[in-house]
Amino acid sequence: MAKLIVSDVDVKDKKVLMRVDFNVPIKDGVVGDTNRIVGAIPTIKYVSEHGGKVILLSHLGRIKSDEDKKALSLKPVAAKLQELSGMPVKFVPVNEGKELEDAINELKDGDILLMENTRFQDIDNDFGKRESKNDPKLGEYWASLGDVFINDAFGTAHRSHASNVGISTAMKAAGKPVAAGFLMEKEIKFLGNAVDNPVHPFVTILGGAKVSDKIGVIENLIPKSDHILIGGGMAYTFLAAQGHKIGKSLFEADKVELAKDLLQKAGDKIVLPVDHIVAKEFSNDAEATTTDGVDIPDDEMALDIGPKTVKLFQDTLKGAKTVVWNGPMGAFEMSKFAEGTLEVGRAMGNLTDAITIVGGGDSTAAAKSLGIADKLTHISTGGGASLEYLEGKVLPGIDSISNK
Numbered sequence: 009m010a011k012l013i014v015s016d017v018d019v020k021d022k023k024v025l026m027r028v029d030f031n032v033p034i035k036d037g038v039v040g041d042t043n044r045i046v047g048a049i050p051t052i053k054y055v056s057e058h059g060g061k062v063i064l065l066s067h068l069g070r071i072k073s074d075e076d077k078k079a080l081s082l083k084p085v086a087a088k089l090q091e092l093s094g095m096p097v098k099f100v101p102v103n104e105g106k107e108l109e110d111a112i113n114e115l116k117d118g119d120i121l122l123m124e125n126t127r128f129q130d131i132d133n134d135f136g137k138r139e140s141k142n143d144p145k146l147g148e149y150w151a152s153l154g155d156v157f158i159n160d161a162f163g164t165a166h167r168s169h170a171s172n173v174g175i176s177t178a179m180k181a182a183g184k185p186v187a188a189g190f191l192m193e194k195e196i197k198f199l200g201n202a203v204d205n206p207v208h209p210f211v212t213i214l215g216g217a218k219v220s221d222k223i224g225v226i227e228n229l230i231p232k233s234d235h236i237l238i239g240g241g242m243a244y245t246f247l248a249a250q251g252h253k254i255g256k257s258l259f260e261a262d263k264v265e266l267a268k269d270l271l272q273k274a275g276d277k278i279v280l281p282v283d284h285i286v287a288k289e290f291s292n293d294a295e296a297t298t299t300d301g302v303d304i305p306d307d308e309m310a311l312d313i314g315p316k317t318v319k320l321f322q323d324t325l326k327g328a329k330t331v332v333w334n335g336p337m338g339a340f341e342m343s344k345f346a347e348g349t350l351e352v353g354r355a356m357g358n359l360t361d362a363i364t365i366v367g368g369g370d371s372t373a374a375a376k377s378l379g380i381a382d383k384l385t386h387i388s389t390g391g392g393a394s395l396e397y398l399e400g401k402v403l404p405g406i407d408s409i410s411n412k
């Protein structure tokens with residue numbers, strides 16, 4: 009069912025509450041990766057330029073103590089948003105009460121306000137985690153501050169919290185519009201089409217550390233994908249399930265039966281590594297060698313896919329029309345073991361006439377640090393959210409947006 013979009017709603021002269029995901033890395037007050045801030049700017053600009061008063065809400069990190077509050081203020085994010093958008097952004101250091109309400113009442117059409125971290129509501133009160141446990145009274149309070157609610161926080165869509173689902177519920181009960189922002193719309197379009205309506209050949213590339221993180225994705229995508237390429241640490245449990253020697257490589261003993269079951273269900277759709285870059289230690293200083301074949305000596309661990317596997321994965325990707333990638337092919341943070349991730353990412357970037365999508369914090373970091381990010385069609389702003397979407401789950405943050 010198509011969701012109501014911000015451009016379907018009249019925002020002129022309205023107080024427009026907008027949930028964004030500004031949960032960005034901050035170190036010593038300096039904002040690191042800005043993908044999520046940049047991603048939210050089109051919706052913020054649209055509402056501002058169409059005469060709405062923009063009232064932004066976001067969480068940042070997880071708040072368990074007053075110390076956390078000091079480290080996790082959204083103030084540096086307000087400054088970064090102002091710098092990146094070129095529009096003035098007023099930061100309000102609270103998210104409840106007179107100071108906030110006065111600041112909202114003083115807004116003129118087109119103004120932008122960011123209130124303090126919504127998860128400051130998770131401590132120092134009788135309810136407990138008011139934000140993260142979705143205290144309905146908090147959602148009602150925030151909803152009372154606006155005329156329209158726009159949810160542009162895809163990265164938070166797998167959470168059912170007061171600042172996304174709580175506000176939506178209260179707004180709808182009050183007969184006020186709840187719509188998706190453009191970032192949310194884009195994420196649903198790319199990930200949704202890939203999962204529900206992929207242009208074939210559809211190739212899924214899965215990697216990263218653990219099988220257990222990706223079981224749901226494999227199960228959901230086996231019937232939809234033409235090929236599932238599995239690399240990274242998760243590959244070795246599958247190879248062990250096939251009876252191969254995997255040495256000291258990452259291995260989840262309790263997932264071997266499941267791996268066998270998935271291999272059987274997938275038939276020849278699952279493509280596993282045929283050679284590896286191995287080392288005796290998990291270290292960039294360790295000597296790295298390439299195995300001849302699929303078996304790994306007892307005293308070695310595989311930390312990247314080998315050159316034959318790179319070629320096999322590249323060949324399988326040829327002609328693909330939809331590619332979804334989640335998880336690196338090796339321990340790419342160490343330069344000696346980054347080649348497989350780089351080459352597979354490069355092959356994806358070189359595909360012409362294909363929709364190429366990356367989800368997951370580490371895969372996104374890999375795509376960026378390897379300089380291939382701008383060759384891909386879509387880099388999701390959600391890690392957990394994109395994974396749950398690929399698993400075919402209903403995400404509460406999306407579900408709570410009104411249908412057209």
Ligand SMILES: Nc1ncnc2c1ncn2[C@@H]1O[C@H](COP(=O)(O)OP(=O)(O)O)[C@@H](O)[C@H]1O
Nearest residue numbers: 216217240241310311335338339368369370371
């Ligand atoms: N062969 C391997 N052995 C050990 N660790 C690996 C291996 N391949 C990948 N990794 C590690 O997996 C981590 C990423 O896994 P994961 O969090 O599942 O990815 P994502 O965030 O993209 O979903 C990286 O830190 C990487 O170093």
Ligand SMILES: O=C(OP(=O)(O)O)[C@H](O)COP(=O)(O)O
Nearest residue numbers: 029031163164167390391392393
């Ligand atoms: O960064 C987020 O998740 P992600 O790292 O899985 O993408 C979201 O903002 C959700 O944050 P949370 O996992 O603290 O609820």
